[in-house]
Amino acid sequence: xxxxxxxxxxxxxxxxxxxxxxxxxxxxxxxxxxxxxxxxxxxxxxxxxxxxxxxxxxxxxxxxxxxxxxxxxxxxxxxxxxxxxxxxxxxxxxxxxxxxxxxxxxxxxxxxxxxxxxxxxxxxxxxxxxxxxxxxxxxxxxxxxxxxxxxxxxxxxxxxxxxxxxxxxxxxxxxxxxxxxxxxxxxxxxxxxxxxxxxxxxxxxxxxxxxxxxxxxxxxxxxxxxxxxxxxxxxxxxxxxxxxxxxxxxxxxxxxxxxxxxxx
Amino acid sequence: xxxxxxxxxxxxxxxxxxxxxxxxxxxxxxxxxxxxxxxxxxxxxxxxxxxxxxxxxxxxxxxxxxxxxxxxxxxxxxxxxxxxxxxxxxxxxxxxxxxxxxxxxxxxxxxxxxxxxxxxxxxxxxxxxxxxxxxxxxxxxxxxxxxxxxxxxxxxxxxxxxxxxxxxxxxxxxxxxxxxxxxxxxxxxxxxxxxxxxxxxxxxxxxxxxxxxxxxxxxxxxxxxxxxxxxxxxxxxxxxxxxxxxxxxxxxxxxxxxxxxxxx
Numbered sequence: 130x131x132x133x134x135x136x137x138x139x140x141x142x143x144x145x146x147x148x149x150x151x152x153x154x155x156x157x158x159x160x161x162x163x164x165x166x167x168x169x170x171x172x173x174x175x176x177x178x179x180x181x182x183x184x185x186x187x188x189x190x191x192x193x194x195x196x197x198x199x200x201x202x203x204x205x206x207x208x209x210x211x212x213x214x215x216x217x218x219x220x221x222x223x224x225x226x227x228x229x230x231x232x233x234x235x236x237x238x239x240x241x242x243x244x245x246x247x248x249x250x251x252x253x254x255x256x257x258x259x260x261x262x263x264x265x266x267x268x269x270x271x272x273x274x275x276x277x278x279x280x281x282x283x284x285x286x287x288x289x290x291x292x293x294x295x296x297x298x299x300x301x302x303x304x305x306x307x308x309x310x311x312x313x314x315x316x317x318x319x320x321x322x323x324x325x326x327x328x329x330x331x332x333x334x335x336x337x338x339x340x341x342x343x344x345x346x347x348x349x350x351x352x353x354x355x356x357x358x359x360x361x362x363x364x365x366x367x368x369x370x371x372x373x374x375x376x377x378x379x380x381x382x383x384x385x386x387x388x389x390x391x392x393x
Numbered sequence: 394x395x396x397x398x399x400x401x402x403x404x405x406x407x408x409x410x411x412x413x414x415x416x417x418x419x420x421x422x423x424x425x426x427x428x429x430x431x432x433x434x435x436x437x438x439x440x441x442x443x444x445x446x447x448x449x450x451x452x453x454x455x456x457x458x459x460x461x462x463x464x465x466x467x468x469x470x471x472x473x474x475x476x477x478x479x480x481x482x483x484x485x486x487x488x489x490x491x492x493x494x495x496x497x498x499x500x501x502x503x504x505x506x507x508x509x510x511x512x513x514x515x516x517x518x519x520x521x522x523x524x525x526x527x528x529x530x531x532x533x534x535x536x537x538x539x540x541x542x543x544x545x546x547x548x549x550x551x552x553x554x555x556x557x558x559x560x561x562x563x564x565x566x567x568x569x570x571x572x573x574x575x576x577x578x579x580x581x582x583x584x585x586x587x588x589x590x591x592x593x594x595x596x597x598x599x600x601x602x603x604x605x606x607x608x609x610x611x612x613x614x615x616x617x618x619x620x621x622x623x624x625x626x627x628x629x630x631x632x633x634x635x636x637x638x639x640x641x642x643x644x645x646x647x648x649x650x651x652x653x654x655x656x657x
Contacts, residue, residue, distance in 0.1 A: 142536075147499070
């Protein structure tokens with residue numbers, strides 16, 4: 130009885146949590162302009178989205194979102210991995226300072242991160258655009274890469290790298306042949322995490338995009354929603370995003386579980 | 394060239410590119426927020442912005458109202474989230490492992506999309522938008538942030554302490570009140586921080602959920618920045634940073650999880 134009550138409670142919360150998402154997914158299969166009216170099953174919104182009939186602005190926004198996510202994630206992963214190796218080899222005191230700075234972007238609310246970087250560009254007199262958005266995204270993604278790579282470093286035998294050097298490997302060769310294979314899983318998790326964080330971001334992009342006219346999906350949706358009435362093609366698009374993010378996270382989670390099981 | 398190679402040979406120096414990057418894009422921008430907030434319209438150092446804040450009835454009102462909404466959201470999240478985390482972490486209720494995952498997943502979906510889905514849900518059920526919708530939307534958005542840390546601490550809890558209490562004759566209620574509750578408090582603290590901070594700092598969410606009728610502090614900051622009142626906007630951001638600093642101080646018990654990188 131008690132078990133039944135607990136389960137019912139949990140499923141009820143989940144139902145409420147997923148209801149809005151479900152509504153979007155369900156109504157992506159109908160043509161009606163306004164969300165909530167059902168005008169029969171149709172995949173027209175999907176075809177029109179993929180044919181690029183939803184308007185140039187939306188197409189550009191999709192492209193920008195993916196481009197920014199990819200560039201930011203690649204740079205963050207490289208920067209973060211190298212940084213993690215460096216931090217790992219630091220003395221306790223230095224390490225604490227760097228770890229603190231590393232945690233700032235994670236604690237800071239998006240709006241503050243966005244405004245502060247916006248002020249930096251104003252202060253330096255630089256114009257905002259793709260550059261500033263990507264820099265900002267790297268700034269809030271890299272700490273997560275550092276955190277994903279760090280546990281791999283801690284588990285690794287530190288002598289292997291030294292041994293490679295003693296046997297005559299250059300630091301770069303040892304990095305490529307000894308460190309990288311060990312850190313690879315952490316780097317991939319960090320990379321995927323950076324992609325989801327970047328695609329997900331709204332506030333930071335809004336403040337760093339300036340008046341350049343560059344829109345990502347989030348800022349496009351924001352502008353669209355403010356005008357009233359959402360572009361109907363956003364429904365199939367959101368559904369696709371939901372499902373891809375779900376898949377990505379299931380992959381990360383599966384990898385994490387595998388790691389735990391291997392350790393046992 | 395040789396010098397560079399020698400320098401890079403020392404691995405603690407590998408973090409240098411990242412440190413420089415973070416100094417430019419995280420530390421300097423935050424210092425600029427502080428700097429700009431003490432400039433008046435003529436660019437002279439003064440407390441003008443803070444005086445303006447203290448004498449502006451509207452802004453103070455929004456500020457207090459936002460704190461109220463954030464506290465309300467946090468409280469509701471504890472009331473709903475604590476039992477959920479308890480049921481999930483406690484094996485006697487037979488909750489499947491995948492359940493915790495299902496609760497975390499919506500956290501990774503774009504906040505604007507989630508908010509718009511909530512609006513769709515309210516439209517669908519013919520409920521009016523307004524304060525009720527605002528609180529529902531905030532709880533909906535941030536409930537996973539409360540459940541996850543509580544669930545985490547409960548899982549890591551030493552089960553032998555509970556058994557010891559039972560062996561010493563404590564009944565179920567006493568076990569819960571004297572053992573489980575105090576031990577789960579660190580999770581509640583970080584949950585409070587993780588819910589309170591985003592609730593007080595979000596913008597756009599309140600506009601969408603109340604059809605622009607209710608404004609929160611985040612929106613005020615954004616409006617000022619957009620209107621080109623950078624100094625005043627920076628001052629308001631600084632005030633928000635102080636509030637956030639105070640809250641995170643309150644929840645700083647749980648910082649070991651950062652080192653081991655338990656993100657998912």
